[in-house]
Each structure stands twice: as C-alpha cells, then as structure tokens.
Amino acid sequence: MTIQSFIPPKRILMGPGPSDISPQVLQALSRPTVGHLDPLFINMMDELKQLLKYAFQTDNEFTIAVSAPGSAGMEACFVNLVEPGDKVIVCRNGVFGDRMRENVIRAGGSAVIVDDNWGEAVSIDKVESALKAHPDTKILAFVHAETSTGAQSDAKVLGKLAKQYGVLTIVDTVTSLAGIPLKVDEWQLDAVYSGSQKCLSCVPGLSPVTFSPLAIEKIQSRRTPVQSWFLDQSLVLGYWSGNDKRSYHHTAPVNSLYALHESLVMLKNEGLENTWKRHQEMHNKLKNGLDKLGFEFVVEPEIRLPQLNTILVPQGIDDARVRGQLLNQYNLEIGAGLGDLAGKAWRIGLMGYGARNENVSLCLRALEEVMVL
Amino acid sequence: MTIQSFIPPKRILMGPGPSDISPQVLQALSRPTVGHLDPLFINMMDELKQLLKYAFQTDNEFTIAVSAPGSAGMEACFVNLVEPGDKVIVCRNGVFGDRMRENVIRAGGSAVIVDDNWGEAVSIDKVESALKAHPDTKILAFVHAETSTGAQSDAKVLGKLAKQYGVLTIVDTVTSLAGIPLKVDEWQLDAVYSGSQKCLSCVPGLSPVTFSPLAIEKIQSRRTPVQSWFLDQSLVLGYWSGNDKRSYHHTAPVNSLYALHESLVMLKNEGLENTWKRHQEMHNKLKNGLDKLGFEFVVEPEIRLPQLNTILVPQGIDDARVRGQLLNQYNLEIGAGLGDLAGKAWRIGLMGYGARNENVSLCLRALEEVMVL
The missing domain is CATH 3.40.640.10 (Type I PLP-dependent aspartate aminotransferase-like (Major domain))
Incomplete structure (x- = not known):
C-alpha cells in the first residue's frame, strides 16, 4: 500500500483546542x-x-x-x-x-x-x-x-x-x-x-x-x-x-x-483588553443561543470561562452521533467530555481566532439541525 | 517599539541542522x-x-x-x-x-x-x-x-x-x-x-x-x-x-x-537505498572540491559521515568572518565547530533535501570566493 500526502479538510475547530488558526x-x-x-x-x-x-x-x-x-x-x-x-x-x-x-x-x-x-x-x-x-x-x-x-x-x-x-x-x-x-x-x-x-x-x-x-x-x-x-x-x-x-x-x-x-x-495589535472583550461577547452570543435551544451549562455563570463552554448532553441524545455528524457533515469540531464528564458533556471552545461571530452562528445553527434529526 | 511580522530570508542551510527543507x-x-x-x-x-x-x-x-x-x-x-x-x-x-x-x-x-x-x-x-x-x-x-x-x-x-x-x-x-x-x-x-x-x-x-x-x-x-x-x-x-x-x-x-x-x-518515494546513495555522491563531489581548495577533514575517510563534513579552518583565517560572509552575502549557512572544535572547524551539512548538486556547487564556489578576500 502506497501512502500518499496527507491533505486534511478545512475544519472549524470549536473544541477545547487546538483552536482555529488564522x-x-x-x-x-x-x-x-x-x-x-x-x-x-x-x-x-x-x-x-x-x-x-x-x-x-x-x-x-x-x-x-x-x-x-x-x-x-x-x-x-x-x-x-x-x-x-x-x-x-x-x-x-x-x-x-x-x-x-x-x-x-x-x-x-x-x-x-x-x-x-x-x-x-x-x-x-x-x-x-x-x-x-x-x-x-x-x-x-x-x-x-x-x-x-x-x-x-x-x-x-x-x-x-x-x-x-x-x-x-x-x-x-x-x-x-x-x-x-x-x-x-x-x-x-x-x-x-x-x-x-x-x-x-x-x-x-x-x-x-x-x-x-x-x-x-x-x-x-x-x-x-x-x-x-x-x-x-x-x-x-x-x-x-x-x-x-x-x-x-x-x-x-x-x-x-x-x-x-x-x-x-x-x-x-488587537490589544489584550479587546481580546478579552471579544471572547466575552462571543460567549454571550453563544450562551443566549444555547439557552434558547434548551442546553444546560455544567458551570455556574460567575465562574464560567467564556472561551470554554461545557454543556450537558441532553437526555436521550447520543453524544458520539452528534459530534460525528457535526464533524462529517459540517466540518465542525466540538469537544467530548473528559474524565468524569466523558459521554455526559460537550465542550465548545471559543478560543482566539476561533472566537468569531460566524463560528458562533454556524455552531448554533448546526447544533439545532443535528439535534432534531 | 512596534514588533512586526517576522519575514525570514531564504537561507541555504548547509550546517549541522536544521537542513534545507523542501x-x-x-x-x-x-x-x-x-x-x-x-x-x-x-x-x-x-x-x-x-x-x-x-x-x-x-x-x-x-x-x-x-x-x-x-x-x-x-x-x-x-x-x-x-x-x-x-x-x-x-x-x-x-x-x-x-x-x-x-x-x-x-x-x-x-x-x-x-x-x-x-x-x-x-x-x-x-x-x-x-x-x-x-x-x-x-x-x-x-x-x-x-x-x-x-x-x-x-x-x-x-x-x-x-x-x-x-x-x-x-x-x-x-x-x-x-x-x-x-x-x-x-x-x-x-x-x-x-x-x-x-x-x-x-x-x-x-x-x-x-x-x-x-x-x-x-x-x-x-x-x-x-x-x-x-x-x-x-x-x-x-x-x-x-x-x-x-x-x-x-x-x-x-x-x-x-x-x-x-x-x-x-x-x-525516493527509496532508502537511493537516498543513502545520493548523500554519498554529494559528499564525494564536495570532498573533491574541498580537496582542491586545500581543506583538511577532521575525520578519517573510513568513518567520515557523508552528510556532515567537518573541515579544519585554515591557518590565519578568521572563522567568524568567513561564516558571517557566507551567511550575509550568499545566504549560505555552514556550521561552526562545537565543544573542543569551537573556532577550529567548520561543519558542512549535506542532509536530506540539502544534499543537492546545486547546493554543493554553490558552497564550493562561495567558499573559494570568500577565502581569497
């Protein structure tokens, strides 16, 4: 078997890292x-x-x-x-x-x-x-x-x-x-x-x-x-x-x-303060959307990281099926739960260059589409 | 002071590594x-x-x-x-x-x-x-x-x-x-x-x-x-x-x-045997050229690595001056001596993609030009 050059797809990385790269x-x-x-x-x-x-x-x-x-x-x-x-x-x-x-x-x-x-x-x-x-x-x-x-x-x-x-x-x-x-x-x-x-x-x-x-x-x-x-x-x-x-x-x-x-x-060039603010704003948008879709956050609001949003997998939903569909049909990666949260939670990252308006919109819409299937 | 993007020059890497990259x-x-x-x-x-x-x-x-x-x-x-x-x-x-x-x-x-x-x-x-x-x-x-x-x-x-x-x-x-x-x-x-x-x-x-x-x-x-x-x-x-x-x-x-x-x-794709052969052939060409220029190798022929050629800095020649000129005037990097050989030897690498005919020719010609200055 001949091994060929590896040509990766263009994923949208919204897991716990690596994040989207400019x-x-x-x-x-x-x-x-x-x-x-x-x-x-x-x-x-x-x-x-x-x-x-x-x-x-x-x-x-x-x-x-x-x-x-x-x-x-x-x-x-x-x-x-x-x-x-x-x-x-x-x-x-x-x-x-x-x-x-x-x-x-x-x-x-x-x-x-x-x-x-x-x-x-x-x-x-x-x-x-x-x-x-x-x-x-x-x-x-x-x-x-x-x-x-x-x-x-x-x-x-x-x-x-x-x-x-x-x-x-x-x-x-x-x-x-x-x-x-x-x-x-x-x-x-x-x-x-x-x-x-x-x-x-x-x-x-x-x-x-x-x-x-x-x-x-x-x-x-x-x-x-x-x-x-x-x-x-x-x-x-x-x-x-x-x-x-x-x-x-x-x-x-x-x-x-x-x-x-x-x-x-x-x-x-962006400035640290602006970067922090952007992460917070993108988190707010994501949070509002997730709330409307009925998702629950694992972490209380006061200590919630804007750049890493952990939400519970809803009852009756197959964790791996959803993540698989997001990846294969939308090229969108979100993270699985780790350790105690394996199979029970998803981790949506809004990190650095990944914390962009279009990413949040796509993520919300794709989740909505995939959850009703 | 604003720090700008770093735009490196295109060097020809013939030191002990990193080597030229395809x-x-x-x-x-x-x-x-x-x-x-x-x-x-x-x-x-x-x-x-x-x-x-x-x-x-x-x-x-x-x-x-x-x-x-x-x-x-x-x-x-x-x-x-x-x-x-x-x-x-x-x-x-x-x-x-x-x-x-x-x-x-x-x-x-x-x-x-x-x-x-x-x-x-x-x-x-x-x-x-x-x-x-x-x-x-x-x-x-x-x-x-x-x-x-x-x-x-x-x-x-x-x-x-x-x-x-x-x-x-x-x-x-x-x-x-x-x-x-x-x-x-x-x-x-x-x-x-x-x-x-x-x-x-x-x-x-x-x-x-x-x-x-x-x-x-x-x-x-x-x-x-x-x-x-x-x-x-x-x-x-x-x-x-x-x-x-x-x-x-x-x-x-x-x-x-x-x-x-x-x-x-x-x-x-090249095949290991062909790769080894290419390193040896490039070494032979370099060695012949260096011999003609009067350089002496540090290592005896039987145990000499084709991909790393250590030669003595000739008497009266300023090690740093020559390496500096090769780098600044030819974008050509060769290696300094290390440890016991610091200041006394140069290391010319012919590694991987760097082991190419045009690199050997340039190196020999540039050395010749710089040594007579």
Whole structure:
C-alpha cells in the first residue's frame, strides 16, 4: 500500500483546542526555515520574549516558550521548582489538577490534595485551611482555567493567599492566557505555563512559560540537580539569553516559533483588553443561543470561562452521533467530555481566532439541525 | 517599539541542522490544522508510524515521534530504560555522548564512560573491555553519527556486541537516520532516537523513536515509575495506539506531524537505498572540491559521515568572518565547530533535501570566493 500526502479538510475547530488558526499564522509557519543560531532568528526569539511578557502581563526576564506542548511546560515548572521532599498543595477540580499531582510525585515531592468537584472553582477556604494545616508547604499549585470542565478559579486571590503564607505558586494558564484577564505580576504568580494552541491560536506544540524572580531564586538554591536535562531551565535560559554568547541547548522548533511570534503580533495589535472583550461577547452570543435551544451549562455563570463552554448532553441524545455528524457533515469540531464528564458533556471552545461571530452562528445553527434529526 | 511580522530570508542551510527543507514539506506544514483526536488525524498518525518503521528499518510496534526535539527523544530513551542504580556504559566521542552521560546520571543510573577522541569512532575494543569489566551493565549507549564531529561509529558491531553480553542498547541516530544505512532490526538495536531536522529535512521539533520488544520488556518490568510524566512512554503508547480508544495524553503538534509525514512520503518515494546513495555522491563531489581548495577533514575517510563534513579552518583565517560572509552575502549557512572544535572547524551539512548538486556547487564556489578576500 502506497501512502500518499496527507491533505486534511478545512475544519472549524470549536473544541477545547487546538483552536482555529488564522491564515496569517499558518502563512508565518511555512516561511523558509533559518538556522536556530542565525542572528536574525536570535533577534526574533528576543522579540518573542517581549511579546510573551505582554501576553502574560509580566516583566519577568525569564519568559520563554518551552519547545514542547503544554504538558511539558507543566513538567518544566514542577521539575525545576520542586525538590525531593518538598510539600506542594495541589488543587484538583478537573483533569489537569490531577496531572499536577502526578508531576509533584514524580519530582519527588509530597502532594497535599485540595479537592473540589469537577465544574467548581478551587475553594479559597479549603486552600487556606490546607496552608494552615501544612506550614511546611513550599508551593501552591492550581489551574486557572480548567480545560476539562470550563471552570475558572480566582488566580488573583489564590496568588495573594500564597504570598501571605510565604509559598510559591505554580499556575496552569493553558486555556486562560489571552482568553480572560491574567496578570502575572499584579497577582504575584511565580511559575506560570500555558499552551500555544488555545487562545493564542497558534499551532500546538509550544508552551509559553514565565518564572518570577522568586521562582528563579528557588531554582538557583536547589540542593539537587533538576531531574530532566531537556527541561532544566537553568540550561534553557542560556539558550534564550538573546545575545551572541548564546549557549547551545537544543535545536529550537524554528517554524513553530515563527507562528507563535505571528500570533502574538496579532494579539498585540488587537490589544489584550479587546481580546478579552471579544471572547466575552462571543460567549454571550453563544450562551443566549444555547439557552434558547434548551442546553444546560455544567458551570455556574460567575465562574464560567467564556472561551470554554461545557454543556450537558441532553437526555436521550447520543453524544458520539452528534459530534460525528457535526464533524462529517459540517466540518465542525466540538469537544467530548473528559474524565468524569466523558459521554455526559460537550465542550465548545471559543478560543482566539476561533472566537468569531460566524463560528458562533454556524455552531448554533448546526447544533439545532443535528439535534432534531 | 512596534514588533512586526517576522519575514525570514531564504537561507541555504548547509550546517549541522536544521537542513534545507523542501517546499513540498513546508506546504504540508501549513495545511489547515485539524483536531488531534480527529479520526482523519489518527489515521495519519498510523501512517506516520508505518513510514517511520520504514525509515528505521524495523517492525517495532513502538515506533513514534516524540512531540519535542531530539534532546527530548534522547531523554525519553534514558528515563524509560534506566532505573535508579542501573549501570550504563556511555561511549563519549563528542558532545552528544556527554549529553547521554548527563541523562544517565539524572535518571539515577551510574555511568561508565568509554572515551574516544573527538573525531574518532567509538572503539569496539574499549567497549568490549568495559563490558567485561562491568558484568552488571544493563545498557550500552552510543552515538551512531556524532553531529559535533562528523564521525560514524559501527552501530552494527556495537549492537551485536551488546547482545553477546546481554545488554540493551540506546542509540543516537539523530544525524544518521536517512543519511547513511541504519537497520534497527538487523542490527538488534533496542532504543533508538532521531531528529526531524537532519536527513529527514523536516522542520525541527520532533524526535522519531523506536523501541524493540526487549526495550519494552525492560520498561514494563520497572520497579519505579518513570520520572517524567511527559516522556513516560507507557502513557504515550496509549496515545499512539491508532484506534478509537486512544487515550488522551497531550495535544500532538499537528502541523509539524503533517510535515514529518510528508518528508517520510518523499523518503519512501525516493527509496532508502537511493537516498543513502545520493548523500554519498554529494559528499564525494564536495570532498573533491574541498580537496582542491586545500581543506583538511577532521575525520578519517573510513568513518567520515557523508552528510556532515567537518573541515579544519585554515591557518590565519578568521572563522567568524568567513561564516558571517557566507551567511550575509550568499545566504549560505555552514556550521561552526562545537565543544573542543569551537573556532577550529567548520561543519558542512549535506542532509536530506540539502544534499543537492546545486547546493554543493554553490558552497564550493562561495567558499573559494570568500577565502581569497
């Protein structure tokens, strides 16, 4: 059997990510590859750092893109900050909180779990109780926007609480970055990671991260080496230092970084405030339409993410049949439920370039058509 | 200061990688992104596995692309195969052997170093002595084609030796895959990793890997969990299983995988034997030209890699001046020396799509013009 070139259809991506990608970003992606030590490329990486600082709203010098997906960005935060024996409070209200726990354990730390129901926010009270009960805690880890449920937690208040108790924070902003307000410096967050394929609407495969001076201090005062060579940020920093003495670490994913640069230029041009507003407006339109169709949201309005709408599959409706029809007949992808919500919910993403009027209209109309069949 | 879109020049990439990329591959890269759980994409990943098996010349079921650069592919091999306390013989004849040592130590193993001079092949005799002296060795690790020097080691003989002594092999084929003969099954190699950006001429950022049944057995009989969540291949395997029950692990770098698929289709169409032959022919032409210009090779002819030509910077010539002129006046990139060879050597790559007649001619002529200035 001869394998041919793969020609994908043009899907409309309204799942939990990857999100719809602008033609402008895909065009940047396919520009001619240059060497990863080319002076022009080094200059582009320096611009990328500045653009990421803007997206994260931070002045952190250590603000880069890990050359691997968000899961690797998560791991970069944990393996650099957690030393064997370190106690970490991990908030778990969905899939990604549990992945954080895995990371703590594999890094040799001990995890204190603060559980909340799927679809609810992280409970500030429970976190404060845990901080009181475990005064030897080094790090508080939580997810800002749970991709598995569509619930938002209060990163500002959690960040403040952590500082009151003198602990560092590791914050998952994979789905929040550029979709809802995120202010790394103002909220005093320490190690923050995200993904390229959500509200930045870049191709999947990169993980923007930023480390505060306190996080850097913790890394520099480690008694043991970081267990990962690839994710050892003290080595990576030398690579991203943006000057002629840049030390070789690995070969950067050149073309993917072109695309990230372009998506960040687009973000800067639109402006963060406008981007947040657009996500909210598109959510409002989608919500109104879904209400009229009789759908129920999993998450309460106050903590609902505009960019990730989780709705219950109506009684008697076959989850897979509907998603299959949307994909095959409309080229429209929405997301299945994950973990506890598998088979019970759909996740409709309005992320980045995907948060457009025409997408919302199509989605509402297609759902309506497919549900009555 | 406003940051604009980044428009790179069209370079001719004749360094140690990334290599020149075919327009066909860049076109594939920028095709519309589909969801990573889209049935069409899952089918493409299955084709990709088949194509990688062909490239590696293996029937290993576990043959995939790690969603990160070659350094992460290296780490994937070490953190999965090495358990704390395991003794690993590491052959070091360049930069990447030393990186292997780092990986062993960070995975909690103990490394026995077999040193050879930079530019020489791994000594079979020394390896056999080490195997005899350390009967408790679990793994032999070596680099097939040292990117830092351009020297080839005898992977066939080393693979056989390892089997005689009942140890597994971890083999770096980052620069060898698709450039010179590599026969994973015939040579009985166990954990083999490569990179997308060398002789496959795909964009940087992916690391093809293949694990033999013996390697899988070692992983499955581990007493301790793999220290990395992202690189835990028992989790990754579920993601690449290519059926409807695929378990979610991370979001695949969709577009980069399109490009890898395309570069492998091109490889399959040309045929491995023809590809190896083309690399050798282009090397012969380059070598003849360089000889006439009076250049000296660092590596002896018998172990010289056709795809990576390391030559000494002639006395009195300013390394950086020449490379700078080639880049700025000819858009031609050649590589600097690395490690012990920094400032003393150039590395001229003839990798994949870069191994073309017109590239060799340009390189020889440009070198001639620039050297007499």
